[in-house]
Amino acid sequence: MLKQRPFLIETLTAIGLIVAPFVLPHLGFAPNTVNRILVWGLFGLGFDILFGFTGLLSFGQSAFYGTGGFVAAYLLTRAGFGNVLGALIIGMIAAAATGYLIGLIALRRTGIYFAMITVAIAEVFFFVEFNPLSDFTGGENGLPGVPTPSFNLGFTTVHFTNGWSLYQFIALCYFIGVIIALRIVRSPVGAIFSAIRDNPLRATAVGHNIHGYKLTAFVIAAAYAGFAGGLLGVLQAFMPPDAFTFDTSGQLVMQTAIGGRGTLFGPLVGATVWLFLQDFLQSALGLGAAWKLVLGVVFVLLVCFLRGGIIGGLADLYRLLSGRRKRSDAEAEPDTETTLHLAPAPMQAKEVAHPAYSGPVLKATGLTKRYGGLVANSDIDFSVNQGELRGIIGPNGAGKSTFFKMLTCEIAPTSGQIVFEGRDITGLKVTEVCQLGLTKSYQVNQLFTGLTVRQNLTIAALAELRGKFRLDLFRKLSSVKGLTEQVEHTLALVNLTRRADTPVAELAYGEKRRLEIGLALATSPRLLLLDEPLAGMSPRERVETVKLLKSIARGRTMIIIDHDMDSLFELVERVTVLQEGKVLLDGTPEEIRTNAAVQEAYLGGVHGEIAA
Amino acid sequence: MISWPNLVSQLFNGLALGALLALISSGLTIIYGTLGVLNLAHGAMFMIGGYAGFVAYQYTESFILAVIAGSLFVMLLGVAMERVIIRHFYHRPHEDQLLVTFGLGICFVEIIRLIFSSQSQLVPPPAIFQGITNLGFMFYPTYRLAVVGIVAIALGALFIILYRTRLGMIVRAGIEDSVMVDSLGINVYRVFMVVFGIGAMAAGFAGIVNAPVVSLTPGIGDDILVQTFVVVVIGGVGSFPGAILGGLIAGEIISVTSMFNPGYAYVMLFAAMTLVLVVRPHGLLGVQGRE
Numbered sequence: 001m002l003k004q005r006p007f008l009i010e011t012l013t014a015i016g017l018i019v020a021p022f023v024l025p026h027l028g029f030a031p032n033t034v035n036r037i038l039v040w041g042l043f044g045l046g047f048d049i050l051f052g053f054t055g056l057l058s059f060g061q062s063a064f065y066g067t068g069g070f071v072a073a074y075l076l077t078r079a080g081f082g083n084v085l086g087a088l089i090i091g092m093i094a095a096a097a098t099g100y101l102i103g104l105i106a107l108r109r110t111g112i113y114f115a116m117i118t119v120a121i122a123e124v125f126f127f128v129e130f131n132p133l134s135d136f137t138g139g140e141n142g143l144p145g146v147p148t149p150s151f152n153l154g155f156t157t158v159h160f161t162n163g164w165s166l167y168q169f170i171a172l173c174y175f176i177g178v179i180i181a182l183r184i185v186r187s188p189v190g191a192i193f194s195a196i197r198d199n200p201l202r203a204t205a206v207g208h209n210i211h212g213y214k215l216t217a218f219v220i221a222a223a224y225a226g227f228a229g230g231l232l233g234v235l236q237a238f239m240p241p242d243a244f245t246f247d248t249s250g251q252l253v254m255q256t257a258i259g260g261r262g263t264l265f266g267p268l269v270g271a272t273v274w275l276f277l278q279d280f281l282q283s284a285l286g287l288g289a290a291w292k293l294v295l296g297v298v299f300v301l302l303v304c305f306l307r308g309g310i311i312g313g314l315a316d317l318y319r320l321l322s323g324r325r326k327r328s329d330a331e332a333e334p335d336t337e338t339t340l341h342l343a344p345a346p347m348q349a350k351e352v353a354h355p356a357y358s359g360p361v362l363k364a365t366g367l368t369k370r371y372g373g374l375v376a377n378s379d380i381d382f383s384v385n386q387g388e389l390r391g392i393i394g395p396n397g398a399g400k401s402t403f404f405k406m407l408t409c410e411i412a413p414t415s416g417q418i419v420f421e422g423r424d425i426t427g428l429k430v431t432e433v434c435q436l437g438l439t440k441s442y443q444v445n446q447l448f449t450g451l452t453v454r455q456n457l458t459i460a461a462l463a464e465l466r467g468k469f470r471l472d473l474f475r476k477l478s479s480v481k482g483l484t485e486q487v488e489h490t491l492a493l494v495n496l497t498r499r500a501d502t503p504v505a506e507l508a509y510g511e512k513r514r515l516e517i518g519l520a521l522a523t524s525p526r527l528l529l530l531d532e533p534l535a536g537m538s539p540r541e542r543v544e545t546v547k548l549l550k551s552i553a554r555g556r557t558m559i560i561i562d563h564d565m566d567s568l569f570e571l572v573e574r575v576t577v578l579q580e581g582k583v584l585l586d587g588t589p590e591e592i593r594t595n596a597a598v599q600e601a602y603l604g605g606v607h608g609e610i611a612a
Numbered sequence: 613m614i615s616w617p618n619l620v621s622q623l624f625n626g627l628a629l630g631a632l633l634a635l636i637s638s639g640l641t642i643i644y645g646t647l648g649v650l651n652l653a654h655g656a657m658f659m660i661g662g663y664a665g666f667v668a669y670q671y672t673e674s675f676i677l678a679v680i681a682g683s684l685f686v687m688l689l690g691v692a693m694e695r696v697i698i699r700h701f702y703h704r705p706h707e708d709q710l711l712v713t714f715g716l717g718i719c720f721v722e723i724i725r726l727i728f729s730s731q732s733q734l735v736p737p738p739a740i741f742q743g744i745t746n747l748g749f750m751f752y753p754t755y756r757l758a759v760v761g762i763v764a765i766a767l768g769a770l771f772i773i774l775y776r777t778r779l780g781m782i783v784r785a786g787i788e789d790s791v792m793v794d795s796l797g798i799n800v801y802r803v804f805m806v807v808f809g810i811g812a813m814a815a816g817f818a819g820i821v822n823a824p825v826v827s828l829t830p831g832i833g834d835d836i837l838v839q840t841f842v843v844v845v846i847g848g849v850g851s852f853p854g855a856i857l858g859g860l861i862a863g864e865i866i867s868v869t870s871m872f873n874p875g876y877a878y879v880m881l882f883a884a885m886t887l888v889l890v891v892r893p894h895g896l897l898g899v900q901g902r903e
């Protein structure tokens with residue numbers, strides 16, 4: 001729908017902003033209230049990119065709101081700087097720079113640590129503003145006398161003074177803010193933001209430098225906050241010190257959650273509800289100071305029962321009403337999945353960095369992993385040749401998964417060395433190794449659960465096409481060269497083309513399993529590790545998946561762990577048997593099948609054929 | 613400018629503040645360690661403890677009864693909060709847990725503001741701890757010395773619960789690996805309820821013990837919450853010894869810096885936190901695990 005009408009949201013926003021001054025007065029909104037809502041909305045655009053899209057809940061946005069506001073206000077009131085727009089932009093840059101420095105510290109940790117650190121940081125800013133810097137910030141008096149903007153157009157001077165006149169200026173700022181935010185959200189970087197929110201571990205594993213992207217989101221949020229803070233000063237003709245208080249951050253968080261996170265417009269809706277209720281409860285109902293309690297209760301109820309906030313709730317309602325018909329249409333379609341499934345051409349692996357290289361693709365020597373006293377892997381020597389299909393078997397606890405984790409550099413070996421295509425990768429990060437062309441599909445699905453199948457594969461493919469970090473914030477996703485082809489191709493390979501626009505949460509288990517493999521495939525690895533790709537599948541799904549694995553094996557080196565030996569022996573050329581963290585044996589499936597030591601390892605000394 | 617008695621008395625102030633922070637942070641950290649929920653309403657628990665004690669004191673005129681009533685009330689409040697709301701959030705993302713506890717904290721503060729107004733309320737210290745004590749080289753308010761003792765006893769009690777009882781063993785095991793504890797057939801949800809109650813009580817107890825030192829206002833918990841976060845980050849999330857060490861460090865930093873310039877107290881606190889994050893990202897006594 002968005003693709004069909006590319007400027008729908010922008011157009012609707014513009015119409016809404018133009019119509020607002022004619023409609024809102026009749027609903028009891030004073031122009032000043034509307035301006036305030038827009039400032040909160042602009043503040044929230046950046047915050048929603050950070051929280052709603054990237055999943056980083058910061059309680060410290062007041063630090064950047066205040067920084068931007070006071071830098072702009074200081075320039076305009078004390079430093080004799082005449083250009084209001086220029087001051088706002090300098091304030092924004094100052095806030096973004098502060099955000100960069102703070103982000104370096106706060107983003108050292110994730111989750112609740114991040115939340116706690118941002119709270120602490122915001123508090124520091126509040127105290128610094130009040131005391132050490134009070135000569136510049138006016139301390140508790142704030143900075144009065146912030147001028148309003150005027151623009152000399154040569155033939156006439158446009159001056160935005162207050163009320164609806166100032167609204168035009170603020171609305172324009174908000175509109176530009178929306179356009180920029182939409183561009184960011186729809187860019188490759190935006191796609192990676194939501195990947196970080198949904199599954200940071202996998203976003204790292206498919207080859208994105210998520211720390212860089214998190215810092216980007218943090219700086220974007222700080223820049224929006226800084227500009228909005230400057231506007232607050234312009235709006236009030238006074239820069240209030242309480243912009244720096246924890247309450248400011250808290251109000252922003254609450255408004256965003258009330259309006260709906262991850263929607264960009266949530267903070268605007270939330271601010272509207274907040275300011276309207278504040279007015280309404282205080283004056284119309286005469287509740288006095290109790291208005292905040294009512295809002296607090298509303299907020300708690302929304303978090304409990306309506307996670308998507310007001311916009312999310314409306315979207316669900318719309319889907320409920322319009323989606324029924326669509327679903328019945330889809331069900332009427334005949335199930336052609338099995339009949340139409342033609343094997344697509346094998347996908348090209350990543351270009352070899354140095355084609356002259358001809359030794360083993362992977363060579364591990366003396367690989368050992370100890371967890372305290374427990375030795376998971378001990379002195380493993382292992383090598384795989386170009387184009388080989390290798391199986392790894394071993395009883396539970398033999399150290400197969402640990403071995404894989406060391407090969408993909410998810411965990412560092414205690415000792416030993418790993419060489420991939422002649423290059424020592426020991427001690428590298430999982431992201432870098434994936435960028436080199438070595439990745440893994442996980443034993444337990446690691447998908448981006450909130451996104452569709454296509455979006456999942458897009459994120460993986462982007463890592464290969466763009467490298468681990470790139471700031472193409474304003475580029476359209478569709479203009480990334482080769483992306484569509486790669487995603488379509490992977491979809492066809494893992495036989496999910498028909499499910500491309502289905503959210504992951506609605507997939508059947510077998511389909512999720514195929515997507516898991518698809519995520520690894522979409523990064524075009526030259527060496528693909530598969531950790532129990534058949535686990536938990538029905539016999540029919542196994543047959544299909546074995547077929548899939550055969551088709552992707554062409555032109556690629558693969559190592560497969562699985563317990564389903566019949567399927568595995570059918571697939572691979574050689575098998576390595578691990579037992580108690582050591583290599584027990586290495587040979588062709590035939591040799592393994594008849595080997596007495598292997599039978600002993602599995603069956604505890606009872607001789608006979610291995611039961612599958 | 614800096615006299616020795618002044619410095620020593622500030623060090624004592626730091627000790628008293630640090631002991632309080634240690635107790636509050638212990639509550640926060642065992643809740644987080646066991647339940648995986650960061651309770652942003654923890655500061656409100658501290659505040660409500662103070663007010664509950666204040667009300668009990670008005671009726672009984674007994675400080676000891678006030679402490680008991682205040683702690684018990686907050687414990688029950690914590691249990692109720694866990695039963696009614698928090699338990700529905702164990703399987704929801706961290707952000708939702710943060711949002712809901714943040715919202716509850718605001719509701720608690722506003723309810724108290726509605727009942728008691730924003731004016732500050734005074735709880736006098738108990739008669740035996742009134743006045744000042746001659747320490748030989750300086751005079752020091754008796755009650756502040758008593759606070760250190762009272763809080764030390766409370767921390768000792770918490771230590772015994774955590775390290776000498778079956779419940780404590782489960783809690784500590786849960787901090788290491790909650791999935792494992794769950795699969796051992798222990799009813800973790802009942803443990804969660806009790807832990808939430810104890811954690812809240814630690815804050816509530818601190819709230820009423822602190823009430824005679826500073827006057828009560830509805831917003832008193834907000835600053836404490838922020839300081840508690842710093843303590844937990846410095847000490848290491850989920851670590852009881854870490855909370856105590858972090859509490860004492862934070863208390864001394866705030867007090868000693870305040871002697872030179874109160875405006876820099878938070879800056880120094882923040883600098884210490886940053887230093888710890890850079891040198892030991894998991895906190896001084898924290899372990900790599902829960903995040």
